[in-house]
Structures are given as C-alpha cells and as structure tokens.
Amino acid sequence: MNNHTPVPAGFRGVAGNMGIKDPEDDFFVVISEVPANVAAVFTQSRFAGPSVLLSRRAGAEGRARGVITLARNANVATGRVGDENAQEIQERVAAAAGVRPTEILIASTGVIGRPYPMDRIRATLRALPEEFPPADLDRSAAAMMTTDTHPKAVSVRVGNATLTGIAKGVGMIEPNMATMLAWFFTDADLEQPVLDGVFRRVVERTFNALSIDTDTSTSDSAAIFANGLAGPVDPSAFEEALHKVALDLVRMIASDGEGAGKLIEVRMTGARDDAQAKRIAKAVVNSPLVKTAVHGADPNWGRVAMAVGKCSEEYDVLPENVRITFGEVETYPTEATDKTLERAAAHMAGDEVIIGVDLGIADGSFTVYGCDLTEGYIRINADYTT
Amino acid sequence: MNNHTPVPAGFRGVAGNMGIKDPEDDFFVVISEVPANVAAVFTQSRFAGPSVLLSRRAGAEGRARGVITLARNANVATGRVGDENAQEIQERVAAAAGVRPTEILIASTGVIGRPYPMDRIRATLRALPEEFPPADLDRSAAAMMTTDTHPKAVSVRVGNATLTGIAKGVGMIEPNMATMLAWFFTDADLEQPVLDGVFRRVVERTFNALSIDTDTSTSDSAAIFANGLAGPVDPSAFEEALHKVALDLVRMIASDGEGAGKLIEVRMTGARDDAQAKRIAKAVVNSPLVKTAVHGADPNWGRVAMAVGKCSEEYDVLPENVRITFGEVETYPTEATDKTLERAAAHMAGDEVIIGVDLGIADGSFTVYGCDLTEGYIRINADYTT
Numbered sequence: 001m002n003n004h005t006p007v008p009a010g011f012r013g014v015a016g017n018m019g020i021k022d023p024e025d026d027f028f029v030v031i032s033e034v035p036a037n038v039a040a041v042f043t044q045s046r047f048a049g050p051s052v053l054l055s056r057r058a059g060a061e062g063r064a065r066g067v068i069t070l071a072r073n074a075n076v077a078t079g080r081v082g083d084e085n086a087q088e089i090q091e092r093v094a095a096a097a098g099v100r101p102t103e104i105l106i107a108s109t110g111v112i113g114r115p116y117p118m119d120r121i122r123a124t125l126r127a128l129p130e131e132f133p134p135a136d137l138d139r140s141a142a143a144m145m146t147t148d149t150h151p152k153a154v155s156v157r158v159g160n161a162t163l164t165g166i167a168k169g170v171g172m173i174e175p176n177m178a179t180m181l182a183w184f185f186t187d188a189d190l191e192q193p194v195l196d197g198v199f200r201r202v203v204e205r206t207f208n209a210l211s212i213d214t215d216t217s218t219s220d221s222a223a224i225f226a227n228g229l230a231g232p233v234d235p236s237a238f239e240e241a242l243h244k245v246a247l248d249l250v251r252m253i254a255s256d257g258e259g260a261g262k263l264i265e266v267r268m269t270g271a272r273d274d275a276q277a278k279r280i281a282k283a284v285v286n287s288p289l290v291k292t293a294v295h296g297a298d299p300n301w302g303r304v305a306m307a308v309g310k311c312s313e314e315y316d317v318l319p320e321n322v323r324i325t326f327g328e329v330e331t332y333p334t335e336a337t338d339k340t341l342e343r344a345a346a347h348m349a350g351d352e353v354i355i356g357v358d359l360g361i362a363d364g365s366f367t368v369y370g371c372d373l374t375e376g377y378i379r380i381n382a383d384y385t386t
Numbered sequence: 387m388n389n390h391t392p393v394p395a396g397f398r399g400v401a402g403n404m405g406i407k408d409p410e411d412d413f414f415v416v417i418s419e420v421p422a423n424v425a426a427v428f429t430q431s432r433f434a435g436p437s438v439l440l441s442r443r444a445g446a447e448g449r450a451r452g453v454i455t456l457a458r459n460a461n462v463a464t465g466r467v468g469d470e471n472a473q474e475i476q477e478r479v480a481a482a483a484g485v486r487p488t489e490i491l492i493a494s495t496g497v498i499g500r501p502y503p504m505d506r507i508r509a510t511l512r513a514l515p516e517e518f519p520p521a522d523l524d525r526s527a528a529a530m531m532t533t534d535t536h537p538k539a540v541s542v543r544v545g546n547a548t549l550t551g552i553a554k555g556v557g558m559i560e561p562n563m564a565t566m567l568a569w570f571f572t573d574a575d576l577e578q579p580v581l582d583g584v585f586r587r588v589v590e591r592t593f594n595a596l597s598i599d600t601d602t603s604t605s606d607s608a609a610i611f612a613n614g615l616a617g618p619v620d621p622s623a624f625e626e627a628l629h630k631v632a633l634d635l636v637r638m639i640a641s642d643g644e645g646a647g648k649l650i651e652v653r654m655t656g657a658r659d660d661a662q663a664k665r666i667a668k669a670v671v672n673s674p675l676v677k678t679a680v681h682g683a684d685p686n687w688g689r690v691a692m693a694v695g696k697c698s699e700e701y702d703v704l705p706e707n708v709r710i711t712f713g714e715v716e717t718y719p720t721e722a723t724d725k726t727l728e729r730a731a732a733h734m735a736g737d738e739v740i741i742g743v744d745l746g747i748a749d750g751s752f753t754v755y756g757c758d759l760t761e762g763y764i765r766i767n768a769d770y771t772t
Contacts (some may be wrong), residue, residue, distance in 0.1 A: 046703045049697025077691050077705060077718060091675060112688025113718065142586075172675055172692060213674045214600070215689075216696035220527030288599045288759075289558055289767055303601075305463045306558060309433025310602035317432045319463060332499065333497025373674075374768075375761040381675055382682030382760075 005137045005153040008162040008187035010034060013066070013135030015143045018124035020117060021072035021110070025143035027124070030135045030185065031066035031097045031104075032227040037192040038064040039199035040105065040223035047218045048111075049076035050086035055105040055221055058090075062192035064225065065103040067183055068093045070121075071144045071168075073110040085116045089125065096128040107181050107221045109168065110146055122307040137185070141166040147380055149256055154248040154289045156248035158241040161188035161230035165242075167222075167249040171258040171381065173212035174286070176195055182207060182249060188238055189228035199224050199237045207276070209326040209368045212257040213377070214286045254369045255351070259376025263369065264294055265350045270323075271364030272316055278366040280314060283307045284355060291373035294353050299344035301331040304355060321360030326353070391523050391539040394548040394573035395615040396420060399521030401529045404510035407458035407496070408501060411529035413510070416521045416571065417452035417483045417490075418613040423578040425451040425585035426491065426609035427767055433498075433604045435462035436472035439454070441491040441607055444476075448578035450611065451489040453569055454479045456507075457530045457554075458497040462604045468526025471502045475511065476657035482514040493607045498534055523533040523571070527552035529591050530567055533766055540634040544627040547574035547616035548686065551628075553608075557644040557767065560672070568593060568608040568635060574624060575614035584625045585610050592632035595664070595754045599644040600672045640755045641737070649738045649755065650680055656709075657750030658702055664752040665698060667769070669693045670741060677759035680739050685730035687717035690741060707746030712739070 015028035040059035042052050044353075049098055051070075070088065075082050086106060094101040141151035148170050155164040167182035190198070207222060224242070255263045266285045271277035284290055287307040293300040301324045308322060324332040327347030329340055336344070347353065401414035411689030426445035428438050437456075443452055455473065461468050472492060482489040527537035534556050541550040553568035576584070593608060610628070641649045652671045657663035670676055671695040679686040687710045694708060710718040715726055722730070733739065739758075 016459075044698035045695035046698060046700060047691045047705050074688075076471065077688060079719065079721075111724070112691060172698075212735050213691060215675050216698070218692055218695050261436070287601050288763070289601050292764055294765035295764065298769055300498075302460075302463060304431045305498060305556075306431070306601060306604055309431035310560075312430035312432060312602070314432060319433050333465065335465075336499070354608050373764060375764050376679065377674070378678055378759060378761050378764065383679035 006155045006162050007135050007137055008185050009165060010187055011131035011135045011185050013140060014128060014132055014245060015136060015139040017238060019120035021041045022382065025139065026071045027069060028143045029066065029068045029093055029130055030140060032225055034227050034229065035063050035065060036225040036227035037062060037190060037195050038223055038225050039196040041200065041203055041222035043217055045216055045351055046217045047077060049074055049108060049218055050083040051075055051106045051108040052219060054084035054086055054090055055107060058102050058105050059223060061148045064105060065097065065099040066225065067105040067107065067223065069107045069144045069181060071109050071146055073108060073114055073116060074112050074114055074219050075108040076112045078115050081115055085118055089121065092125040096125065097132065105223055107219065109144060109181055109219050112218065112230065128275065137164055137166050145170055147258055152249055152252045154245045156241045156245055158238050159233040161186055161233050163188065163241050163245055165245040165249050166252060168173065169253055170256050171213060172215045172217040173210060173253065174214045174216050174256045183185040184224035184245065186224065186226045187230035188226055188233040189231050190226050190233065190235060190238060194235050195224065195226050196315055198235060198242060202242045202246050204355060206243065206250045209248045210254060211282060211286050211368065211370050250358045250369050257371035258380045259374040260371035261374055262372045263293055264266040264365060264371055265354045267354060267356045269365040270360045270362065272361050273364040274366050276314060277364045278368065280308055281313050281366050283311050283369040284357065285368045285370035288373055294348060295374050297345055297348040299326050299331060299341050299348055301336065304357065305332060306358060316361050317359055323358040323360065325356035390552055392541045392548050393521050393523055394550060394571050396573055396613045397521045397571050398518035399526060400514060400518055401525040401740040405506035406456060407751045411525065412457045413455060414529045415452065415454045415479055416526060416528035417518055420613050420615065420735065421449050421451060421546065422429050422611040422613035423448060423576060423581050424609055427580040427586065427589055429603060429606035431602055431604045434464060435460055435604055436469040437461055437492045437494040438605060438607060440472055440476055441493060444487040444488050444491050445609060449606065450491060451483065451485040452611065453491040453493065453609065455493045455530045455567060457532055459494060459500055459502060460498050460605050461494040461502055461597055464499065464501050467501055471504055475507060478511040482511065483518065491609055495530060495567055495605050499618060509705050523550055523552055530554045533557055535601060538571050538635055538638040540631045542627045542631055544574060544624050545619040545739065547572055547586065547619050549574065549627050549631055551631040551635050553639060555639055556642050557599060558601040559596060560600045560602050561710055570610035572610065572612045573616035573619050574612055574619040576612050576619065576621060576624060580621050581610065582611050584621060584628060588628045588632050592629065592636045595752065595755050596636045596640060597668060597754065598640065636649045636755050643757035644766045645760040646757035646760050647760055648680055648758045651738065651740045651744045651753060651755055651758055653740060653753045655751040656744040656746045658747050659750040660752050662700060663750045664754065666694055666697050667752050669697050671756035674759055680734060681758040681760050683731055683734040685712050685717060685727050685734055687722065690743065691718060694743060703745055709744040709746065711742035731749045
C-alpha cells in the first residue's frame with residue numbers, strides 16, 4: 001500500500017482499530033478544519049440502517065464537517081439498540097472533534113444483524129487525540145475495506161485545488177444512489193447547489209452505472225466535502241475532474257469485485273434515449289450467463305443477444321437492427337467466422353472486456369461497469385458470517 | 387432412466403438422433419391421433435427465435451396435433467436462413483404425420499447463433515416411419531435435455547384421464563411466460579377456453595414462479611394438448627392435477643438447476659397483494675448473496691433482509707414489521723441466538739431450503755422456486771459454446 005495519495009488542505013483525521021471484529025484497522029474519522037459544503041447520496045434500501053438515517057439528516061442542510069466510517073459490521077437490522085449505538089458514536093466523535101453531532105456523517109459496512117461491541121468502541125473513542133493530525137487517506141481507504149483486496153484512492157488537481165476520493169465495496173454492489181461507501185474531499189470552493197448538481201450528475205454516470213452482483217446494499221453512501229480553502233475553481237473543470245476520479249474508483253471497484261478476474265464494460269449505443277440504454281446495458285452486465293462467458297473468455301455473443309432480448313418491454317428493440325461487438329470485433333449480425341471468434345476470444349482473454357451493443361434505434365447511450373462471475377465469488381460468499 | 391411414465395390415449399411419436407451436434411438423442415415428435423385442444427405460452431424475449439414465432443401461429447386457434455422439439459441448437463439469431471429452416475422442419479414433420487404444418491408446434495433449445503445442419507436433419511426426417519408408434523415420453527423427455535442431468539416427466543390420473551408433463555431446462559431460466567420447454571399431454575376432454583384458463587393460471591403459479599439465474603431464454607415454450615379420448619373431466623380436479631404435475635416439474639427443474647445442490651423455496655406472505663409478494667420473493671430467490679449463503683448452509687438472514695430492502699419502490703415494507711424464517715426457525719426480528727442459528731443451519735444443510743418472509747402488511751402471498759449458486763454453475767457456463 002502506498003501512502004502518497006494527496007490530501008486536500010484542511011482535512012484532518014484518525015484511522016485505526018476499535019476491535020469491532022479483529023485487530024485490523026476498522027475505522028477512520030476525517031474532519032475539515034472549517035465547515036465544508038457537502039453533497040451526499042444514500043442507498044434506497046427499505047432496510048437502510050441507522051448510520052444512513054443519521055447521515056441523511058447530517059447532510060440535509062448542505063454543510064458538514066466530516067465523516068466517521070466503521071467497517072466489519074453494518075449495524076443494520078439491529079433494532080432500537082442499533083439506533084442508539086449509531087447516535088452515541090456520532091456524538092462521541094463530534095465531541096472529540098469539537099463540532100456538533102449533526103455536522104458528522106456516519107457510515108457502517110460489514111455483516112448485517114449483529115450489535116456493535118460498544119465497550120471496545122467507547123474505549124477507542126475516549127482515547128481519540130485532542131487535536132487530529134492531517135488525514136491519512138490511504139490508511140482511511142484501507143480501514144474501511146471488507147472483502148476488498150486493496151484500498152481504493154484517487155486524487156487529481158483542479159486549478160489550485162486538490163480533489164481526492166476514496167471508496168470501498170466489492171460485493172452486494174448494485175448501487176441505487178451511491179456505491180457501498182465513497183468519500184470525496186476537496187479544498188476547492190464551490191457553492192453548495194453547484195456542488196450538489198455536479199455530484200449527482202457524476203454519480204449517475206459512475207457509481208449508479210456499476211453492478212457487481214445485482215444486490216443493493218443497505219449501507220450505500222457517497223458524499224463530497226468541499227471546504228473551500230484552495231479558493232474557487234471552474235465548475236465544469238471540477239465536474240470533469242470529479243467524473244475522472246469517480247470513474248477511476250468505479251473501475252477499481254469493478255475489477256476488485258468479489259472473486260472477479262476481469263472488468264466488464266458494456267457500451268450501449270443507438271438507444272431510444274439514455275435511460276433505455278442504461279436499462280438494457282444493466283441487463284447485459286448483470287446476466288450471470290454473460291458474466292460466466294467473460295470468465296471463460298468465451299465470445300458467446302448469443303448470451304448478449306439473450307440478455308438484450310429479455311428486456312421484453314423494450315418494444316422498439318428489433319433483432320435485425322442490433323449489432324454486437326467484443327472489443328473491436330463484430331460478432332452479430334455478420335455471421336461470426338472461426339477467425340472473428342478467435343479475435344473476439346483474444347480480446348476477452350485480457351483484463352478488461354468491452355462489450356458493445358448498438359440498438360439501431362436513435363442516439364441514446366450509456367456505459368455500465370461490472371465484472372465476471374467466478375468460483376471465487378462463490379467461495380467468498382458461501383460462508384461469510386460464520 | 388425408467389420407461390414407465392404413462393402416456394395418455396392417442397399420443398404417438400418418435401424420438402431419436404438427427405446429428406445436430408453429437409450422437410445422443412436430440413429430437414422428438416409427439417402427435418395426437420385426433421385433433422387436440424391446445425393452450426400455449428411463449429417467451430417474451432425480443433430475440434425470440436423462428437420456432438417460437440411458428441409455434442405461436444400454430445397454437446393461435448386453440449387446436450393442434452402435436453409438437454416437434456429439437457435440442458442442442460436453439461436456432462435463434464440465425465437470420466433468414468434460420469426462419470426458412472424452422473419452417474422446412476415444420477413442413478416435413480407435418481407431411482410425415484399426415485397433418486397440416488400449422489397444426490404442429492416446434493421448439494428448439496441449445497446454443498444461440500448457429501445455423502442448423504440441415505442435410506442431416508433432412509435425412510432423418512425423410513426416414514420417419516409411415517405410422518408413428520405410441521409415444522415414449524421418457525425417451526422424449528431425455529431427448530430434449532441440454533445441461534439437464536436427468537429427464538423430467540410427471541404423470542397423474544384425473545378421473546378417467548391421464549395427464550403427463552415433460553420439461554427440460556436448467557440454465558437461462560427465469561421464464562416470463564413459460565419455462566424453457568414444457569409439454570403436457572392429456573386424453574381428458576376439456577373445452578379449449580376452459581383448458582386455456584386452467585393452463586394460464588397454473589403456469590403463473592408454477593413456471594412463472596421459477597428462477598434459476600434471472601436469465602430469460604429466447605426459446606421458452608409451454609403447451610398442453612388435450613385430445614379428449616378419455617372423455618370429460620371435472621375442470622377444477624383437472625386444474626388441481628395440472629398444478630401438481632407442473633409444480634413437480636418446476637421443483638425438478640430448480641433442483642437440477644445448473645450446478646445446483648439445493649432447491650430454494652421462498653414463501654412470501656403478509657404482502658399488500660400477491661403481485662407484491664411475487665416481486666419481493668423473486669428479489670430474494672434471485673439474490674446471488676442469498677443463493678451463495680444457501681450453498682454454504684449459512685443462516686445469514688441479513689442477506690434476506692438486504693434482498694427485501696433493495697425493493698426500494700415497495701413503500702409499505704417496514705423493517706420493523708418484517709419476519710424472516712429458515713424452515714421453522716425465526717431469525718428476525720427476534721434476536722437470533724447461537725442455538726437458533728444452529729437450528730437454522732441444520733435446516734439449510736438439507737436438500738430443500740425454505741425461506742419464509744412475512745411482510746406484515748396484508749394477506750398477499752406468493753411462493754417462488756430457485757436453487758443455490760455454486761462453483762458448478764460457473765464451471766458449466768464459463769465454457770459452454772467452445
């Protein structure tokens with residue numbers, strides 16, 4: 001793990017172990033020295049946990065100071081005691097950081113249905129330093145991992161400002177409003193409504209375009225904190241930068257999907273509109289038969305046709321207008337020869353498989369990201385709680 | 387394979403090999419001696435192949451003589467030549483059987499995107515006997531297998547009549563109107579509109595309640611042929627009998643799902659209505675995290691909660707009203723002790739895992755059927771065409 005991810009001005013923090021499950025790092029706090037504009041999105045799950053509910057409230061006014069993240073336990077479906085524990089953690093962190101509890105977002109990730117070991121958590125929070133050192137976002141990214149195999153952090157410069165994002169999540173991933181957990185920190189100065197618009201547009205084309213296993217987590221949360229210390233930036237340059245950082249994180253998450261060997265990118269074009277392109281692209285990237293074909297580097301384009309075809313309500317999708325490619329190689333409708341199939345198989349042997357589908361209707365397009373389905377996913381998930 | 391499945395009066399047929407891919411049996415024809423009432427349902431796939439299109443037309447008037455089924459090749463996405471081949475096969479079988487082509491349903495299952503080896507198929511069809519012997523429905527059920535590990539046939543008596551169903555299909559299974567292929571033959575006498583109503587109601591609660599891998603085939607077809615030779619039967623007794631036969635076949639299909647080790651039955655109760663119960667039950671039975679937990683016999687009820695929760699549009703689902711059970715063991719909301727989890731794990735160690743979810747809203751209910759997700763599914767599907 002490198003420790004070189006740049007930290008924007010004015011972000012301090014702590015990362016470490018609070019004994020939630022084992023001696024590995026399992027929490028971090030990041031706090032801005034000054035109030036930051038915040039934009040945030042959360043899971044739409046009906047079983048959203050108390051951390052999500054508290055964070056929704058904390059981010060509601062567009063201003064916040066920071067976030068605490070706890071790994072190894074999602075604190076979901078833990079009843080009233082779970083609510084109380086989340087609130088107590090939020091309050092204790094706020095007290096240590098000298099801010100109001102409603103200025104701190106809180107996120108939890110891990111097993112569902114187990115109460116927190118509050119004695120150990122309280123002991124750790126009581127021992128937080130009086131003044132936080134500058135944040136270590138690499139260690140923070142590592143502290144929130146569950147079945148991730150490596151921490152995920154990306155940083156870019158926008159004008160005079162730094163923008164850094166960290167994320168985790170490799171299973172239970174088909175975010176509805178955000179990924180498992182993704183935090184962005186910047187010292188750029190952007191008005192909150194501008195920040196919010198930029199953030200939502202970027203999330204829609206990045207995290208909401210990602211699916212590892214069609215399972216939407218109870219804990220998905222993503223937020224960006226902009227504390228303004230580096231001064232104003234051009235909003236469209238910032239949006240471009242945020243899109244790059246978010247997309248890099250999404251690709252890292254997809255490549256690190258539980259058991260995954262390959263990133264799958266499905267580029268849907270020629271749709272009636274972008275929304276239709278997204279629906280059908282999701283059907284392709286989520287098809288277990290497409291995912292296993294990619295795992296086997298098998299250019300079985302018939303399964304792509306099947307996945308497009310099962311979107312039975314898309315009345316304007318006509319097989320005779322559809323075009324299917326693997327990488328640069330068209331496999332349908334031109335009858336695929338042994339030679340074209342060999343070239344398609346060669347593309348699929350790589351780490352990134354690009355499946356192109358043109359629907360031949362109009363100009364709508366959407367690209368989604370996922371990963372192959374392997375024996376590793378089964379092994380990881382057949383015995384997770386015990 | 388036993389050869390004892392009873393054949394209703396008046397059904398004749400042939401099963402054998404036409405060299406579609408290998409020397410195994412790969413086709414059968416079943417023909418009723420007299421015209422039969424027919425009710426049929428087909429895939430909603432936008433990539434439905436020519437066999438489905440021809441069968442839809444053949445069944446449209448509620449009368450038919452029989453069906454030909456070809457395995458090892460789906461004849462889907464094969465362009466104009468695929469259309470012509472399907473029609474030629476239908477015509478040749480009709481000529482051999484002495485009936486009109488529009489009285490014969492045709493179904494094809496197997497790999498997508500490969501043209502039929504018509505020379506070999508023509509040679510086989512030219513050699514069909516002048517008069518068909520009584521149908522052998524066990525051999526027919528075996529002849530249409532692809533990755534099925536055993537043939538699936540079920541027969542019951544209703545009054546003086548016999549009702550026999552055969553089915554195949556263990557992957558690309560989340561039927562939208564029918565399963566991969568399921569044929570029912572009876573000598574009962576039922577008026578066509580009655581037969582049609584009975585059939586559609588039964589299909590909705592059986593084949594349409596089945597999902598192995600969320601992938602809807604391009605070739606799903608199901609039909610019932612009632613030739614009336616055994617005289618009239620009580621329609622409600624017949625519906626009960628058909629439901630039993632169809633459900634037995636569905637359970638056989640789910641248990642034989644690609645790589646499957648266990649049948650999963652999700653019983654959703656307490657819903658706003660049956661449609662809501664079905665939507666949420668499907669989300670549970672299709673969740674790869676639930677399926678892998680069942681594979682690991684891990685009573686990870688949090689994943690069931692997750693799957694219920696991801697149905698984010700079900701506004702009236704409230705976590706505090708939900709109840710989750712494995713077999714007879716409640717795991718939520720009562721806090722699961724080590725002892726209850728042990729009992730739940732013991733239930734999950736069996737061949738049939740029953741997951742109960744009560745939503746606590748009203749009286750809607752629906753039960754769906756699926757199977758666990760194992761390394762075997764990956765192995766079977768990572769390298770199927772090559």
